[in-house]
Amino acid sequence: MACRFGAIIAIVAALLAAPAAKAQAGGEVSGIWLTQAGDAKVRVSKCGGGICGVVVWLRAPSDPATGKPQVDDKNHNPSLAKRPIIGLPLFSGMQPAGPSKWSGQIYNADDGNTYASNVSVAGPDSLRVEGCVGALCGGETWTRAGR
Template identity: 65%
Template sequence: MSRSKLLLAMTAFFLSLFLSFGQVWAEGANDPTGIWLTQAGGAKIRVNHCGAGLCGTIVWLKVPIDPATGKPQIDDKNANPALAKRPVIGINIFKAMKSVTNNKWSGVIYNADDGKTYSSDVIVAGPRKLEVRGCVMGILCGGETWTKVGEVTLADATGGL
């Protein structure tokens, strides 16, 4: 093989390698899965694909034990009496969260702080940033930015107990 053909073959190889890594990075940049810390730092949510949509499960609370009862925090603000006794850790807060674009999902989010559900958008804003927005009646909207963090350990989940 001549030197020019070898150089051309090596250039083509490295270019294809570079482009494939770029594609992997781009796909990862729009991936909402993982553990996310809420903006206030009070909870960690595990986001994963479930069916054609997303699930978002509370896996950690900064204050896992209710100081008033000495027991795990429960969903006591939920208007449904059957759900108001369930532990907050383990609640799936995303409902019908379906892909709209390659970095945006729309559906409903449950807010355990007030026991209500809101129409919601989840947008991957970067490799470690997730924008979570909720609206009441489509006009009163708010949102926050979640930060991607590492896995939740048993010590994290139990508050070090």
């Protein structure tokens, strides 16, 4: 009988713990996130009722050819093409779109284009960032860079 009682306690304990684990799954969006490729860190913070994201670190902060800081040279607007990548805002108009989810636009410095985007907290240390062109969407998972 003692074995069955122990099993019942374990099942009850698991059921009681389950809601707490689910509540933590969303996590907090604010913080510094490492991109999936590991080549940049982005500081995400709450701003204007939504969220903002700014590049704060690059694995290769300098252009190998010139030795100067990386700039937004793929930007189609010549007046923006000389701004540094570190400090570059990536998110625009990111407004709440559900629990732990925001929708707006994301700038891709790799091609100089802005895309419709969704950002969602997938766990305490996991951020899903998606961009779309029409119906074609792709994304990556960023990880929290320390606490």
